[in-house]
Amino acid sequence: MDWLLHAGDDPVHKLLLMLIAIGLFVALMAIILFVVDRPRNPARWFVGFGFTGIALLLLLAGLVYPAVHTIWTSFLRRNSGEFIGLANYVRAFTEPQFLVVLGNTALWVLVAPLVATFLGLVYAYVVDRSRFEKLAKGLVFLPMAISMVGASIIWKFVYEFKPEGVEQTGLLNQFLVWLGGEPQQWLLGRPLNTFLIMVVFVWIQTGFAMTLLSASIKAIPTDITEAARLDGVSGLGMFWRITIPSIRPALVVVLTTIAMTTLKTFDIVRTMTAGQFGTSIVALEFYDQGFRQQDAGMAAALAVLLFVIVVPVVVYNVRQQRKVEEIR
Helix, strand or coil, X not given: CHHHHCCCCCHHHHHHHHHHHHHHHHHHXXXXXXXXXXXXXXXXXXXXXXXXXXXXXXXXXXXXXXXXXXXXXXXXXXXXXXECCCHHHHHHHHCHHHHHHHHHHHHHHHHHHHHHHHHHXXXXXXXXXXXXXXHHHHHHHHHHHCCHHXXXXXXXXXXXXXXXXXXXXXXXXXXXXXXXXXXXXXXXXXXXHHHHHHHXXXXXXXXXXXXXXXXXXXXXXXXXXHHHHHCCCCCHHHHHHXXXXXXXXXXXXXXXXXXXXXXXXXXXXHHHCCCCCCCXXXXXXXXXXXXXXXXXXXXXXXXXXXXXXXXHHHHHHHHHHHHHHHHC
């Protein structure tokens, strides 16, 4: 059994384990197909369970059980197993440390999606059908190809601080020195540091918003825009009266999708400040509570709170996506 569970560094051992795994998968699929195909007129539920039963069992083991276990752990004291009811949730909404975390998370959800969606929409509308449309959109979409950690490191160099009189390596402080100002430690003072970290997220997500909204703008029927022009609508009037109402479902989908992404944002904050200086958010704090503070109960409570916040956004997002599909 140990030979099957621990491959070690032997490449031959790893190759044999891979072949065994493939063989087991093929054998399992063969058994499923044989059992499902054997009855002449199998019931539909039987066929469906034959093909999805294992996947459902894996979901049960990989998602449902961990979720239930996390909820139960949130009612326990640290790692002791002692039941303390809602004490961890009370701490989350009363202790100053966690109130800062919840406030930062609320700021992320409210500010970052709105800014990224607005910039993406304006940019998509401005460069639509321009001579340099492909180049302009490519430049904005390019940050999407960079990982969150890579983007965070880039912007950390932008905010880099050196004492006055020393050559600045941070781009922002260098511009400040050229203008006659003093270099600042941008990531130390809150709430400015939280907004500066959001800039990294917005820089990445604007390309996502621009791409989807640009496709929606191009899908607006030409007879609608031509009729509006005949009625004397142009410029900002065309943007607010025709473009926005026509792409509203797609706009909501983009906004809610980016909002869900903000709730899962971990790597940007972890890379830039590690949650210090009042910049921590729920997605980072439950990691710190679980692995640094060794407080599994508090970590589970924060994870449950994050889940409760995400679920309504996901449901609303799915409904809006269905509306977009119906319109298409």
